Amino acid sequence: MAESPLRVVEPVGSARGYAIKDFLARNQVPFETHAIGPAGSVVLELPGGDVLFEPSLIELATALGLTDAAGGGDYDLVVVGGGPAGLAAAVYSACEGLRVVIIEDDAPGGQAGSTSRIENYLGFPTGLSGGDLAQRALAQARRFGVQWLSARRATGLRRDGDHWAVDSDDGTTARGTAVLVATGMRWRPLDVPGAEELRDIGVYYGASTPVAVQTAGSDAYVLGAGNSAGQAALYLAEHGVRVTLLVRGPSLEGSPMSRYLVRRIEESDLVGVRAHAEVAAVTGTGKMSGIVVRDNGTGEISSVPATSLYVLIGMTPCTEWLAGRSTLDTRGYLVTGTDLLRVEGAWSADRDPLLTETSLPGVFAAGDVRSGTVKRIGSAIGQGAVASQAVLEYLRDKAVQRIPEQGGVSSFDLLDADRDGLIGPADLAAFGRGLVAAFDEPADTERARRVADACDEFWAVLARFGTTGVDRAAFTGALDELSALDAFAPLADAVLGLSDTDADGALTLREFQRLLGALGTPADTAAATFDQLDHDRTGHLDTARLASGSTLLGRA
Template structure:
């Protein structure tokens, strides 16, 4: 993305003078600066808030003192509130010299310039060169992109940040309690801090306390199906769903992928996956997701996100899919790849701080807020280990809390070795978190040793939870057989259920990844008996497409 040119803003009600100034400025500064001008101070003020929202930068104001709608000094005083770093020069006649001198103190005027300034090579350009050189020496370029203004410990702010980062959309976070820039944006746009977060887009528009679908639509994402019928609908964009979409699209199937939050699933939040085939240096979960989405799009796969499937109905072998917004989609087959969620921590008051110091996953989103603080990670799996490693680059100390006595039975050896070699990561074994404390945001937790029963209270700025694997199947109202934990049963495993023969009326047995509903498949972590590895999930997603072809050939 190319950087925007900083602006030289000229205000003078005398059109002849205005045209002359603009002509002179463009001839000398047009290559490096954008020249804006107006004959009305009020019009100029109205445009400043919009320029601020667009992350435009004003390097210098050149304002006439005597204007009918407002004195130049008064204009510069108000402009300073919106663009305090801009240099301020007042154009004056001899009779206005006294006002200009007063303005040096009143508005921290940088210079007053007497009319006329002929020749400009002697009386105008040297002065502007000095002012712009001074401005450049202190200038830090504005961030170009989406900005989020909110409270660090607000669950709604966390949701927006997590959504954008999960979808690989860069943004700048501005904490209303510590950022002058955040306060400038709120004040200049008349936003009540009670209604934060606010999301500012590059075109200068903004949304206040937005729904994630609104944010998604404004960033170019799609949540509406474009076709009346699909060959295969894939529900969930984790590794298995992404693989299924790539193979479905590449093999000519009319394919749509539906994801309620962001691609990648739990793997997408991993800061580093080091044991995935073909990447000797490892790669992040977000990078793997980005590559897969790009690959699927190249094969014509339609990606609907953020969008959520709430129901599936079957009519004459066609699958009717109801979405969260009430619309429906039609599909000849379905692959369910909704994966698993982390289990809710069983600790007193933990709900009070969810999104305000207590996070399920989200280590990459909130790591910057943990700089030089003590944080705790609950869980002994690879996701917990990868997050602890990532957090160790920011936090003062990272503690991994596990119920077992060591990590050997639940974490890959390469991660265990990395953790042992990281001085600011410590393991707290045979321990559980039983209570959380704080005033608005988390500041302490209780740790109980499961062997001795001893409980101690410790300071904690953040708690990242990576425990359990709860299948995301509660939304399925269709009569699909699940195991005792809620995972979807497939293939020959269905034969052990008495209810299976009552619903399955085909002469053949279910395909390996097919559920008890013909043409509805399950792949990846949501499936009973899955291996819970990224590579195996990818393999199952690809395999599911093979069975979709066989099913469609029958119908």
């Protein structure tokens, strides 16, 4: 016998019921509804027989498996916001072996997830819904091990020892070496009499799910002249709702709406445009009954009967939870990267800010919440990818800072195999052969070849400082530039791959001691370093996180 579907039992005209149904729809959870008298409570009858009375969204998400359990130690990266930018950064970071968690206050996709149809995203010629795109991205992130904490809102950011701590409204805290703020924007609330009192019982923000169609009635009003407003109007019209689009300008020509949407609205028999229209008030008691409209050209006031108004009139950045800790522009967006250097006192670290880094070192931003960005889904995804690389660079630098100066052989002495005071291509080849032999690795294996190729690649960079050989003074003077060029990283990566004898992507203490021993570090010092790096006390070190060349080989 088939399992009964989720059932929402709600009072007629319940704002709480609408919020729950909207949350379920945007998470693509199928459900049935049953209306009761206006005095009752919202009850959810779950598949399997459990019942939730007036549940919070986090209680609902937990019961339905829409969120992971909080906890699980510290993270390399805490992403705040599960829209396109946050999901993209999480996927790219997790691919590099980072431990990543996403904190999202609602459903995956952010504003993009609430878009009824995306038709200009590359690679989808027939379009797709924002919800579909978001769910695909979330499934991809989870496949790479990203932890997903939804239905919880970030309330604060603070320093906690060597980590950043993100506090949430459910009382949990996620600690990360780095944080990515990808909180995007929210709809600007309609600030007129009656709008707040009738929210979710006539006044709605966004119109992209079947729940919106169910609440629209036969006639609906959409306020706004951007793409989201146009998509909302067409979505409602596709389901048989007659829509009036209220716009402040003289027409949709010259508005921010894309031309293909303007053309479709003009061709639709169910969508009309009322120009020079501003909402002056919303009326109704217990449910919406009308809209007061002002003509901004003539000043004329008129009232129209209406039971639903969908407000899409602009966005404000979600940065208030940072409580003024990070530098914002005049509109409240996060200033990042080299733009910080143009703001007096915004950047205090002894290095230049990385791409997408905010005024708080180790805290990055991507997507619509960043100052000066293009507010498009494709742009947000690209920014997430860029931010991921900046985070990796920051973590590599942090790893170098965490490892104390080792007693033992300097990098120059390690690489100067014949001890003639010069490092040349033959020295690097001998260094590679010695490492391979130290791990009892046959010379014809893939791991051995990777070491040899990496030695050749390193010499191709080092030869800039001496075509026949590089002496100690030149090598020491070139260390900073070599690190900036990431010249050590391929060699370090190959050496780590060689030392990971069981190929599980992590080094045990024994493997780590063997590696540092081959690099001239005593076993007891290697053990102490291992203990410092293994801050989660797992007994393993992720090779992707250790692949920082200057950590292993960048000693003068």
